[in-house]
Amino acid sequence: MNEFKELKKTKILQKTESIVKNKKSILIKHYLLYVFAGILIATPLPDEIGVSMLAGLTTIKPRKLAIISFTLHTFAIFLILYGASIF
Numbered sequence: 001m002n003e004f005k006e007l008k009k010t011k012i013l014q015k016t017e018s019i020v021k022n023k024k025s026i027l028i029k030h031y032l033l034y035v036f037a038g039i040l041i042a043t044p045l046p047d048e049i050g051v052s053m054l055a056g057l058t059t060i061k062p063r064k065l066a067i068i069s070f071t072l073h074t075f076a077i078f079l080i081l082y083g084a085s086i087f
Helices: 002-008 009-020 026-042 048-057 062-086
Strands: none
Touching: 002 009, 002 048, 026 048, 026 062, 048 062
């Protein structure tokens, strides 16, 4: 939790959060955050950034976070395997 608190203090996240807070709907904020974090988790890159976005900037239960992460990783693996079978 200390790392999430330190991450929230960074200039980039503060600026991003202020831009998103100025929008009219809270639902838009959550959907955009989930979509962006989901894309980061599903990519072959390390998923710490996406997980920290979901865990640090939203109120998400650990079980839900684990299910989302597992589902996105599984989907990404199948997508990579499908792409490899085409070529």
